[in-house]
Amino acid sequence: MGLVLKYVIQTKAGTWHYRRRLPRDLAPLLRQNEFKRHLGDTKREALRNYPKVNGDFDRLVAEARRRNSAGLPAETPLEVHRMAERRAQELAGMTVMVGGRMLPGSDPEAADVIRESHLGAHGETDDVEGRAVAILSSGGKLSRPAPTIEDARKLYLKEKVGDDTKKTLELDRVFKLVSEALQSDRTLASIKREDAKEVRDHMRDGRKASSVDRYLNVVRAVINHAIREFDLAGVANPFMYLEADTKDKAEPDRDKRRPFTADELKDTTARILFLANPALQRIWQMLEGTGCRLAEVAGLRVSDVHLDHAIPHITVEWHDDRRIKNAVSRRNVPLIGNALDAAKAAVTAAGNAAMLFPAYGRPNGASSASAALGKHVRAVVTDPKVTTHSLRHLMKDRLRLAGVSKADQDIVLGHSSGSEGEKYGRGQEAMLEVAQRALKAALGIEDKRK
Known part of the structure; x- marks a missing residue:
């Protein structure tokens, strides 16, 4: 059979x-x-x-x-x-x-x-x-093909991006441009500086220099990861130190944001407190009173809000539902005035939810909050240099005008001072007191402990 x-x-x-x-x-x-x-x-x-x-x-x-x-x-x-x-x-x-x-x-x-x-x-x-x-x-002696641009992209997607939808879309967008300038089957070892410049020039077509620099950063990271993980000894990354434009030719003012003027802030805040939903109202007040990034506030958990502490504050840190910009950004930020009132109201409104702002404490939630607040900002201020992020620039200016030192400004805003000596000897409680004193000075609130 x-x-x-x-x-x-x-x-x-x-x-x-x-x-x-x-x-x-x-x-x-x-x-x-x-x-x-x-x-x-x-x-x-x-x-x-x-x-x-x-x-x-x-x-x-x-x-x-x-x-x-x-x-x-x-x-x-x-x-x-x-x-x-x-x-x-x-x-x-x-x-x-x-x-x-x-x-x-x-x-x-x-x-x-x-x-x-x-x-x-x-x-x-x-x-x-x-x-x-x-x-x-061949007895197993057939050599492996050399890794290509596409191999580098796939490796980075698997090992660095994972299930992050936003980063996946950005990676696909960037490497679509790369493949339009260079064939994606080009081996990594064959890419030269002139090839990298062709990619850069293709990216510059109709795009701002800041966007191109961001795209080039992605390409650099992908190629560096591939060179390391594929053991490509002797292969250099041709995208290193490649910029969208030379510094003397760039037009930074076109891309920079500026702070709100007093009248712009007053009118925009009035509109948001009258028309926006309660969560957005509280986010706005906390942004103005802390100088935090929007994603830092939108991604707060209820457990990150410490209202019973001697110095009420929020803790900005990395967790599964929110990624902060870098390690320096991890910090405690005091809550004062309207920001404190907004945080108290947000905790009450959150109830048993883990996230302080359930509607925005999710993947891409900060983008949704940014879009919603941005519409209110643009209804009042037509200058494209003014955005929700301008609140952070405003806090920076307020700190400067109040005579707060650069090191203490960095504690509030989560910037790197570039000096380990400035941080030496400062515990978390001491830094919280320093930040509170700096914010009170910036917001014109008298420090009664003086």
Whole structure:
């Protein structure tokens, strides 16, 4: 009785093979029309290997559909090689009849039989299977392809970005521009400084210098990570120290924000307190009274608000629902005046919720709050240099005008002073007192403890 399994054929030479047509819509992406695998030289081997190979087909199709729907490119040569290495190990574990002897697939004679049997059965083979046979025939000495730009992007996505949707979209946006200037299959070792400049120039088309510099920072990080993780000794990152424009040619004033004037702040605050929802009203008052970044306030947890402390304050720190800019940004910020009242009201309104502002303490929540507050700002102030972030610039100016030292300004705003000596000897309680004194001076509130 013959072996009856779907998609299985026996060649004239007596070997068993799995052959199955790929869905027509996926064939261009996979660069093949048919999925082909060698099941073994005997019926028993074919039966044993069939479930695994049939599962490989299902996984290949499922992954191709996912990549196709997401508009992602096909596997790179390096990815194909890695899959082929795993497949070669499977082939090496097979037993092959050679001249009346049963030899493992890893034996050179057996490897030759597998290669000839495979080519005789399939002719043109798919990338993975063909390379797996080549690896087996070479005794595992077939060198890996050099990593490409696309390999670098995928590695960074996997190891650094993960499930962060916002960062994934930014990475895709940046490397779409890179691939438009350079082919994504260019090897990292082949990219020179002139190539990097071509990418920079392509990015500059219709974009602000600040945006291009941000994009170039992403490219630098991706290439640096790839050079390190792929062990590319001697390969330099051609994007290092590459800027959107030279400093003397740049036009920084066009991109800078400015603080609110007194009248602009008064009118904008009045509009927000009259028209915005209660959460946005409280966020606005806390921003004005602390100088924090919007994401720092929108991402606060109720547990980050310390109202019973001798100096009521909020703790700005990294947690799963909010990423702060850097380690220096981790700090305690005193709550004074309207900011304290807003924080108290927010804690009450939050109830049993973990986040202080449940509507905005989520992924992209700060962006939603920024957009909503931005509409109120723009309804009052038409100057594009004035945004919600201008409250932070205003606090910086207030601190300066109040005669607060640069080191103490940095404690309030979460900036690096660049001097370890300024921080030496200052515990958290001492820094909180310093920050409170600085904020009271900036806001014109008398310090009764003097």
